[in-house]
Amino acid sequence: MTAVRILADQDICCGSGVCAMRVPDVFDQDERTGIVVVLVPEPPPELHVAVRGAVTHCPSLALRIEGEPAP
């Protein structure tokens, strides 16, 4: 199993919270700005499917997995 590293672009994040809703163990939102906070940049394998879902459904394309093209 290869490691998965999450990259989040806080400049283009629109604070939709879709990632924090889908995978609350991995993503959160800054209390003052609502912008994405990655709690676990290298999530364990059992969360990879959910993390990929969050990446795919991010409305502002602010999330990416290192070494993979943007969704």
Added chain:
Amino acid sequence: MTVTEPAAPLPTRRPSVFDPPEEFRELREKRPVSRLAFPGGGEGWLVTRADVVRRVLIDPRFSSRRQNVSPVREIPKDMRVSLPGLFIQMDPPEHTRYRRAITAQFTVKRMRDLRARIGEIVAGHLDRMAAGPEPADLVAAFARPIPLLVICEMLGVPEQTRAVFVRNTAVVGNRESTPDELRAAVEGNREGMRAVIRDKRDRPDDGFISALVHEDDARFTEEELISIGLLLLVNGNETTANMLAFGTYALLEHPDQRALLAADPGRWEPAVEELLRYLSVIQFGIVRVAAADVDLEGERIREGDPVVLGLPAANRDPAFYQDPDRLDVTRAELSHLAFGHGVHQCVGQHLARAELQIGLRALFERFKGLRLAVPSTAVRPRSDMSIYGVHELPVRWTG
């Protein structure tokens, strides 16, 4: 080679109360980007396939500026101006400044903390229904007041001014309203919000409008604050109110799905996502304008062309949903386009989810005998309104 077909008006005739116009099926299959005729003579495009809708909504070449056109009514020229602070009609980076100012109010966490209060408000309305006469109109007794009360508490909009916003918003959302009615309603809403904002200057409270008014760096002008306040109040209201009533109606008309939820309350969360998809109340879609010439699915979109993203059509796309015309609360695919996509995706989506999950579950658990008090044919669909649903929903629950 593509043969350009003549532009056609947006299909609006529904084959049944829950299903979008039949024409979408063929368009999605054969011409997912089709020529669209706008009322008053303009032309543009209609997108009906889910993957293309998603692609357009995240593509910066499709702008939210100057999108004050409607596929179902002619908007008077003098009303097509963009008002200060109306951030749904802006692009990044201009849009970002406004969006950033409000997102923190609607985070997943904050909405989780708000659930207890939403539960109290819902229970209070159910108590009042239970103590009142039958039949009752679920729209007036439940669906309309609950989201209104929740957002007004968040914003700090005082009770005595709420009726003004409800009245004006109904006029703005009605495609039959005349230009004069439209102008008066928009102005009425702006005056109402101006009064709320001025009141907060003298009497600060812990609501969000007061917080914006009293920011140290005073980021926004009064005109901007009016737009921000109205966007949150009106958009946080109409859509959820209609989803509550129309969602109830859908479950009453699909007893098998209702039974699944009664047997396993853990299904309410996915059920709400499925109702959002299936009912797609933003019935005429959302509009973008091409900021450059763009090739899309073999069609050449010209700079300045308005593009309508058909959310109800996209949410029934068989490429994403098996048996898409079926309401199925056990569906594995829970993503949908009911909240839009891209940087303008609904900022209040987690609030809407909380209200729908708590509201619908409490309603069906409290009133196990909930049923229509009139024949289905007597329930009037909101065919004339930009937010779809039902005008009234007369219900009974005892006996």
